[in-house]
Amino acid sequence: MKKKFITLGLVIIFSGYIFSQNINILPKLDSLNIFLKENIQDTDPGAAILIKQDGKTVYENYRGMANRQKGEKLTPNTTMGIASMSKQFEGMAVLILVNQGKLRLDDYIDTYLKDLPIDDRKITIKQLLTHVSGMPEITQNENFMNSLDKPRSIDEILAIALNGPMRHEVGGKYMYCNTGYTIVVKLIEQITGQSYHDFLAENILNPLDMKNTYSCDINNNAIDIASRYRQDSTGFHDAVKVHFSNLIGGGGIISNVRDMSIWADALLSGKNLPTNYKEMWQTAILNNGEDTHYGLGMGISNI
Template sequence: MKSILFRIFTIVLFLSPSLLASLNINAQTFEKRVDSLLQNKFQPDEPGAVFIVAKDGKSVYRKAFGKANIELNVDMNTEAVFQIGSMTKQFTAVAIMMLVEEGKLNVSEKITKYLPDYPTNGEKITIHHLLTHTSGIKDFTSMKSIMSIAKKDLSPKELVDFFKDEPMDFTPGEKFQYNNSGYVLLGYIIEQISGMTYEDFIEKNIFQKIGMSDSRYASDREVIKNRAYGHQQSGEKIVNKRNISFNVIYSSGALMSTADDLLEWQNALDKNLLVSEKTKKEMFTNYTLNDGEKINYGYGWHMKEINGYSSREHGGSIFGFKSMGVYIPEKDIYVVGLTNCDCNSPTQVTRDIAVLATNYILK
């Protein structure tokens, strides 16, 4: 027995250096491949980006590219704070499910239970429909009159009043149609149930709880350390982003964060620090329409596939910024990319990096 154990120990002892060398080569090759992808996409003197790749909850790649501010010639840094646009919807969905776990609402209930004055035109619109973009409610961002309110600091009620009387686009559950109005209503429902503003609810129950210290409800007026300034393309020129009121995008897209904080967010979800495993299964389900067709969307996440693995994904786009996050549960790989020009989307390159990550041994 001792002889067998000694031989096994000897084999492991001699294999370990080569195994470690192999892991190191893989990590170096992965880094070079990712560098190549991102250096080609984000030039040193143009608006930039921050990317993080994490394996088993820990960062294995974390770099910044380009400029955080073109006017002031400020380089991007990995602590930069970005507007994340529709990645906000993940936080809104989790906030709703936190209230579900507290017994304060049920996703199968009609929205009129919480918003009694909302006109549903005789249709049964549920919380589930709002979460899955299947409500049929008119998306207010597609309305021609949207620019009339773009710079107004509306209350949540005033924002809901802006679109609530619009005709339905389809019967609830009939089709999937990405819908910012639904997530505005979810934010408003959070306020009605909790007695807190959406901003305060997210800050207290999510950001503070899990240590997302550099995340917040967006503001153009407050001084925000390490802010990445937004840019847009105008013809051949790069210009500063157009200003809008964050009250108008509200719970559908008004949060700011960093790549590091978004990794904290993903890790908190993995560890069930915000919602239970049972609730996560409910959130990360490929839901179906009334006719049984799958929509590949859960609650706040697209449910897709990357390189043969199931993935949870969501991007965001708002004047001056684009964002993208991809998580592959089977490999415990998380990739997030944040950019400060809406002219240079991180969506495809984030997915490309996720493919690379599944092909390398990352430790």
């Protein structure tokens, strides 16, 4: 019998979740410890790793530094940007609204956002969340990428992103697109009358007791998180400074591995999630019938 394997992705360097009940991870933990000691020195940017099996934590380790300049070590309390894992929370937020009867995944986005400059092309909410919309990609805008330290509202981000041409016909290709997630955040805020930050807290994070997790926006930037670094042949250097409002939707959530393990448990059990939560795993099908293997904010494959 095939099992669904949900890839939650990267937290800083690596954090892993083992979901299959038939994998015995325990004999491999010594090798993992050796690997970490050989590859992450005490003064290197750190790695936070947590492995769960059958609902129990079987491995947890923190190596290296959260902030090299201040000499702060990575600990269980260290929070960090979770990058594109943020998309999973947006997918669930949309399913909550579907469950409440406030929208449908196959609704066209211009049904709600009538002033959005997207020509006359009909694009559904699901197509935006599954990277098949053909929308221009915000991270390909050089001016935007060179000014990530500037706080921006959703409308300011979209004014930049939607200034470019469509990349392909709607539903014609799978092309990773953060712009779609920014658009859907705007949709969520318009339908609910709440900020995305507050909607996530009220409907997902607080019910799951994820106390160290929050979404950033122009009024709520990341606070006291692990520093970001880049590496070249001369060593580690500070990465480009980022105001996390620029990453809203597609990458603007802050968390830590223990909170993310709570999220992993919720995805597997459905506890404190809407009854339709499994729709997260329904992948997009292209116009030619090809499966994209991508659901609402996460890659999906069979093992």
